[in-house]
Amino acid sequence: VNWKEMELTGWGRSSVARTRACRPERAGEVEDAVAESERETLIAHGAGRSYGDAALNDGGRTLLTTRLDRMLSFDAATGDLVAEPGVTFRDLVDTFAPRGFMPPTSPGTAFATVGGAVAADVHGKNHDRHGSFGDHVQWIDLLTADGRTRRISAESEPDLFAATIGGMGLTGIIRAVCFRMIGQATPLVRVRERRVRDLDDFLAAFAQVRDTATFSVGWIDALARGGHAGRGVLETAEFAPVGSAPLRPEKTRGVPLDFPTFALNPLSVRLFNEMYYRRVPESGRERIVPFRKFLYPLDAIHHWNRIYGKPGFYQFQCVVPEGTARGALSTLLSEIAQAGNASFLAVLKTLGREGRGYLSFPMRGYTLALDFPRRSGTEEMVRRLEAIVLSNGGRIYLAKDALVSPESLRDMYPKVPQLEAVLAQIDPAGMFSSDMARRLGLKPRRATA
């Protein structure tokens, strides 16, 4: 196996790692790569769409899964698809949308991989209805530190399965995943947009649509203050019959270079957010669009992370339980607006139920996500937000995170001890490790082997 010294970053580009990476193309090379990493640390790295340090392994080794991108079997009767870890949501949509199937749930970018979707137990705009990705996984072929590949499911190895779903790659290398695609999909959705005046209006609107709409998502103007705090746009969507609108090929643009850091300032962002709010008529509107455009709005702009300039950015995503949501969100939004640290639209969604993994992010409640350009004071502000989340019984999404402390992690994720028990047993030498795992105290600072 060829190894290459390279620099990898998270999507937020605020976390950076120097690592020796390999990029297997054949199944046999995966085993070789793991064998050659003995006495060192190794982490799988897919599309690099986690924002922080989840898929980074500074000073250790990295297995790039991008070329392990084959679909191995599909059963049209059940919707069960077996795929290698590097298959992307884009591959899934391109292949299956014309046949009436779609991924059971989908993160906000179609460039993410199936392996990453398992590792982060990702959720989408249909979490109330369909849960998170791990809920649809039938089994996983997992290559563990002992060099064995085992097929694990919720029935056959419940502990290892729960440690792998949402486990941030710390149990081994995923070689194949069997998950259930959902049928009766079409490549089009009918999107209904309406303006939402403030936070109370938002919560009332969500309460109304969350059990009936297939997809729902809210965009909040995080810079709006006072009476406008929490204003935004609510989008709900249902599949629309083929032929109800022309299917045009998607136009993409790229961000060719890093924006200078002054490009994003409170004024430009405020203007953008204002326009985003005003573009929806007061009476609301309805459109039929390709579901790709609805589910993956930012995919049409390649390298959009460059608009934050060279220093990069942090994405903050939390969930707060339904009971404390009103107070928690209101405190979070006022803290964010007060800091005035320019951030584009924040995303507000509902989540329906707990995931199956020990580190699964979802819980019944509301999730808020937004970007903060990395500047002086940004980390402190994110920590203040984290404290608000913690005191309200919520948690931070590890796929987005670069800053949570080991103590906070254990407060947010009560099943960390179960995860640690599995890791101690399956990977006693701490081979599978990452910058995130070491930061969170889930793996030793150095491999002990």
Add this chain to the structure above:
Amino acid sequence: MSTPDTWLVLGASSAIARAFARVAAAEGADVILAGRDRDDLDKAAADIAIRTGRRATVAEFDALAYSGHAALIETARTEAGTGTLNIFLAFGTMPSQAEIDADARLAFSTIDSNFTGAVSILQAAAPVLEAQRRGAVIALSSVAGDRGRLKNYVYGSAKAGLSAYLQGLRARLFRSGVTVTTVKPGFVDTAMTFGLPGMFLVASPETVARACLLAARRGREVLYVPFFWWGIMTIIRNIPERIFKRLSI
């Protein structure tokens, strides 16, 4: 609907061949994936069938097992049925010159896999292609064959031999309406080149695969891909030998 074309992909586990099979199937062709790594090819075939709905089968092929080559062509001809059989030749090995210098057997196997094996399978295919009076051959040679260089002259000479062979085969098959396209890739982002020092302007396997298919469709004789390698190699070919021998490129 007319019978689809069939592409016999030789050395189908390589990154470029894999990309080519996907692209060809996506554009409506059936594919036969031929190579040694059966398990890997089964996976690639399943993938293509799922993604494109085309027929994708797997065949055993070892470039050095010359005696089996005629049978493979026969099988491929049968599978193609009334459709056109086309050939994409992508196998070969590229040990470093240092490894070859340390072990003479490696020199022979480099020549056999890149040159003799290719001649063997294409000689077997030629009469079949002549008989069908249409079709295309695409063979991956290399810019390394354009001039013998200190850094890889055994590999380069095998590819030079292949390029010369393909020139002659082109003239022979032209008389039957079959095209032969010699592809000379520059740096391509594959497992073979991953981590090698000194790579620049690296092309993706998909880019190369698409360029190959397009070139064959247009009946192009020689394709440098990415195209600027034609310019680079023109310069390298024209450096006088007494200077060239002193260069360590």
